Amino acid sequence: MSHYSNPTANAAIGSVDREIRMMRKRADQIKRLHKQGLLTPEELAQARKDYVGIYARFLREALED
Secondary structure: OOOOOOHHHHHHHHHHHHHHHHHHHHHHHHHHHHHHOOOOHHHHHHHHHHOOHHHHHHHHHHHHO
């Protein structure tokens, strides 16, 4: 099996991984605020705008508990 290095693809994958980690971390913060009753309607509305597409699941899971 040969090894193929593609710096462009590696950089793109790294960027997506960083963004996913950031969105999960923010979803955890939203979850903590929601459980404590400190999540304002404005923050929730902004989160709903930010968490679309593949990230929507993170917000949905954070608010289900």
